[in-house]
Amino acid sequence: MKSFSFKPFVFLIVCLFFFSATSAFAAPPDEIVIGHPACLSGKYAKAGEQAVGGIEACIHWVNSEYGGITLDGKKVPLTYKKYDCESKKENVTSLIGRLITVDRVDVVFAPYSSGLTLRGAPIAEGHSMLYMDHGGANNKIFEQGFQYTVQTIGPATSYHKGTLDMVKKIAPDAKKVALAYEDSEFATMVMEGAKTHAEELGFEVVFERTYPKGVTDMTPMLSAMKATDPDFVLGGGHFEDGQLFNRQMSDLNIDVDCLSLIAAATLPAFYEALGNMAEGVMGPSHWEYGVTYSQEAAKEIGTRWIGPSQDEFVSLFKEAVGDQDMVPDYHAAEAGAQVLAYVLAAEKADSVDSGKVRAALGDLEFMSFYGTWDISDSGLQVGHSMVDVQWQDGKREIVWPESAQTGKPCYPMPTFDEKAEGEKALP
Amino acid sequence: MKNRLRPYYPLLPVFAAYLVLFLVGRNVTGMWQLAATLVFYCALGQAFNIFLGMTGYVDFGYVAFLGIGTYGMATAITGLAGYPQLGLGIVAIGFILAIVMATLLSMAVGAVALRLRGAYFAIATIGVNEGFRYLIEGANLWNGSSGMIFTAQLNEILGRDLSSRIMTFWADVMVLFIAAAAAVVTLLYMKSKIGYALTALREDEDAAKVMGINVTKYKIIAFITSASFAGTVGAASWALKTPYVFPPEVFEIHYTIEAIIIVMLGGAGTMLGPVVGALIYGISKYYLSIFLPGFQLFIFALVIIFIIVMFPEGVVGVIKGKTRNTAIAPYIM
Numbered sequence: 001m002k003s004f005s006f007k008p009f010v011f012l013i014v015c016l017f018f019f020s021a022t023s024a025f026a027a028p029p030d031e032i033v034i035g036h037p038a039c040l041s042g043k044y045a046k047a048g049e050q051a052v053g054g055i056e057a058c059i060h061w062v063n064s065e066y067g068g069i070t071l072d073g074k075k076v077p078l079t080y081k082k083y084d085c086e087s088k089k090e091n092v093t094s095l096i097g098r099l100i101t102v103d104r105v106d107v108v109f110a111p112y113s114s115g116l117t118l119r120g121a122p123i124a125e126g127h128s129m130l131y132m133d134h135g136g137a138n139n140k141i142f143e144q145g146f147q148y149t150v151q152t153i154g155p156a157t158s159y160h161k162g163t164l165d166m167v168k169k170i171a172p173d174a175k176k177v178a179l180a181y182e183d184s185e186f187a188t189m190v191m192e193g194a195k196t197h198a199e200e201l202g203f204e205v206v207f208e209r210t211y212p213k214g215v216t217d218m219t220p221m222l223s224a225m226k227a228t229d230p231d232f233v234l235g236g237g238h239f240e241d242g243q244l245f246n247r248q249m250s251d252l253n254i255d256v257d258c259l260s261l262i263a264a265a266t267l268p269a270f271y272e273a274l275g276n277m278a279e280g281v282m283g284p285s286h287w288e289y290g291v292t293y294s295q296e297a298a299k300e301i302g303t304r305w306i307g308p309s310q311d312e313f314v315s316l317f318k319e320a321v322g323d324q325d326m327v328p329d330y331h332a333a334e335a336g337a338q339v340l341a342y343v344l345a346a347e348k349a350d351s352v353d354s355g356k357v358r359a360a361l362g363d364l365e366f367m368s369f370y371g372t373w374d375i376s377d378s379g380l381q382v383g384h385s386m387v388d389v390q391w392q393d394g395k396r397e398i399v400w401p402e403s404a405q406t407g408k409p410c411y412p413m414p415t416f417d418e419k420a421e422g423e424k425a426l427p
Numbered sequence: 428m429k430n431r432l433r434p435y436y437p438l439l440p441v442f443a444a445y446l447v448l449f450l451v452g453r454n455v456t457g458m459w460q461l462a463a464t465l466v467f468y469c470a471l472g473q474a475f476n477i478f479l480g481m482t483g484y485v486d487f488g489y490v491a492f493l494g495i496g497t498y499g500m501a502t503a504i505t506g507l508a509g510y511p512q513l514g515l516g517i518v519a520i521g522f523i524l525a526i527v528m529a530t531l532l533s534m535a536v537g538a539v540a541l542r543l544r545g546a547y548f549a550i551a552t553i554g555v556n557e558g559f560r561y562l563i564e565g566a567n568l569w570n571g572s573s574g575m576i577f578t579a580q581l582n583e584i585l586g587r588d589l590s591s592r593i594m595t596f597w598a599d600v601m602v603l604f605i606a607a608a609a610a611v612v613t614l615l616y617m618k619s620k621i622g623y624a625l626t627a628l629r630e631d632e633d634a635a636k637v638m639g640i641n642v643t644k645y646k647i648i649a650f651i652t653s654a655s656f657a658g659t660v661g662a663a664s665w666a667l668k669t670p671y672v673f674p675p676e677v678f679e680i681h682y683t684i685e686a687i688i689i690v691m692l693g694g695a696g697t698m699l700g701p702v703v704g705a706l707i708y709g710i711s712k713y714y715l716s717i718f719l720p721g722f723q724l725f726i727f728a729l730v731i732i733f734i735i736v737m738f739p740e741g742v743v744g745v746i747k748g749k750t751r752n753t754a755i756a757p758y759i760m
Contacts, residue, residue, distance in 0.1 A: 040721040084720035089669065090464045094713060097460025115676050118576065119669045122594035123460065144578035145587070183564055183572045185673050212565060
């Protein structure tokens with residue numbers, strides 16, 4: 001009888017050990033997948049469509065121009081897996097669960113809005129999955145101790161920092177600021193930041209009051225504000241109330257040197273609705289077409305540049321959405337910039353492991369068409385500066401910060417009587 | 428023994444459905460969050476069915492009870508965050524607060540709105556929902572429009588690991604128990620004097636009154652019970668699963684619309700109806716959003732119209748009619 005030989009088994013075990021050992025030193029994957037419960041329908045559909053266009057545009061740039069993400073010396077392409085969350089929180093959790101466990105994505109991009117971003121965070125955290133926020137501006141997201149959540153959009157408290165810095169620099173005599181804004185989570189947080197920064201700069205907040213959503217008459221509040229004789233006013237909340245704010249300030253002849261309205265004043269529809277009355281009105285924005293961020297600007301401040309130029313981005317965006325008339329707004333730009341941040345961090349970490357990429361993101365600083373990027377230890381975006389836009393002769397000029405300027409600010413802006421006579425806001 | 432248990436047979440398919448959901452969620456990769464969403468819809472439907480199904484009144488302000496329950500849990504967690512020694516007791520206090528607050532709100536709403544009928548009742552309840560939301564925002568109650576975010580407090584009280592398990596697993600299990608409890612209460616009501624009175628008033632309120640039934644009393648019982656369950660669903664599924672609350676989100680009327688669709692789709696006033704409605708609604712929406720992202724709502728609208736036309740009494744209503752006098756009849760109520 002032939003004796004039993006252990007040799008084949010020993011050989012097999014050695015082979016298996018070798019295979020598992022080489023697997024442990026994971027070879028670069030064939031593709032890196034970005035997962036996204038996008039808001040393609042529901043109340044955030046417009047912002048969601050923009051975000052998807054921005055992401056697809058930048059992924060296209062990474063794969064075709066940049067050559068993919070370099071991992072262990074190999075270029076790996078990016079792919080994009082998205083589902084429609086309908087802007088509803090129940091769908092966000094189930095779709096993030098699917099993206100992580102079934103689709104096995106390497107990173108999850110959060111849906112739009114602070115609420116939906118918060119909804120998905122515990123699921124991503126529970127799976128130790130990197131969760132990148134391009135649409136949730138609420139600072140408090142980053143006070144909850146999430147370890148894998150990082151922000152690309154600037155925090156709400158930073159919206160009016162630039163406006164205040166600008167007034168401080170160009171009008172050192174201006175002292176009195178009034179804050180009048182919509183009673184909403186977003187506007188309240190924006191104004192909290194504005195108030196703090198105003199006080200830091202030595203301005204006196206002479207008036208602070210909120211008005212309810214859907215307001216139809218602001219005259220009592222504006223009359224009270226007029227009595228405090230502010231040098232400049234920061235206010236707003238949404239498009240409709242922003243329009244009303246400006247119109248009723250004109251009705252009451254409340255002339256101030258500067259008026260900045262969040263969410264409304266940056267939209268073309270604002271000028272279309274108000275005409276010359278909108279001249280000189282300002283608004284903060286995360287990004288506007290025309291910003292002057294470039295490779296040269298990055299070199300000047302000694303930071304790294306990545307990504308398409310602004311015009312390339314616009315062209316790639318239009319191609320991605322399949323509509324040559326659609327213009328990218330800041331929702332598209334911040335989502336696109338998030339792709340670029342991930343690319344740099346994955347390369348820096350030389351891995352797609354969420355923990356390693358998160359750590360690399362913490363050390364990352366760069367500039368893209370969207371501006372500069374840097375996060376705090378908690379993941380809060382601290383590197384990105386808002387831009388301030390002012391309506392000048394029917395055009396939106398970026399007037400602040402100086403590094404992104406397309407025109408000088410008009411300060412003080414013309415009075416409402418002057419504007420009624422056709423005067424334009426020109427620097 | 429067999430006869431004593433027979434009245435409880437209608438619970439078996441409901442519990443079986445919940446067990447299957449739990450097992451699929453736990454054992455099939457990537458299914459837990461979907462199962463959790465379906466359980467949420469089941470609980471919402473079961474709770475809403477206690478009032479809509481049993482009285483025939485359509486409460487368009489129902490989401491307000493989920494919202495107030497969310498605030499109940501949020502208040503307990505933020506208010507007692509300085510007492511970490513209470514541990515999970517804070518969650519229990521949160522549930523008690525959620526029930527108490529939902530009950531008080533339903534008593535206040537019921538005292539006024541339940542005097543109205545039909546479209547007037549529906550309009551009044553919409554007003555209550557919106558009015559309560561604006562009260563919170565305008566009077567700056569519970570931090571007003573800024574809302575409350577309390578993941579950090581939950582971590583502080585329970586520790587990061589346990590709070591993470593609660594957010595990603597135990598909160599969903601709690602919703603499952605709430606759904607099961609709502610089913611048990613529905614059955615108990617149906618088999619008692621309350622159920623008979625409610626059936627009578629649903630069929631003809633005036634006739635029920637003439638027969639000596641105190642219709643106001645029974646409507647209030649159903650209303651408060653349904654609202655209390657909604658409060659606990661909000662506390663578990665919104666406050667514990669994702670520890671934040673913004674007024675526009677927790678008073679959003681589409682949750683009421685979803686509850687109405689679920690109950691009508693499955694069969695109003697039936698035991699199994701809300702479960703069947705929730706499964707059809709949740710599963711079709713989920714897979715349509717995966718395979719046809721962006722078009723799912725359009726297709727879903729067609730599916731709903733088709734089902735409503737084919738099964739005007741709801742899917743379970745039709746099954747019940749077709750299985751009368753068969754062996755499975757005792758299981759479908």
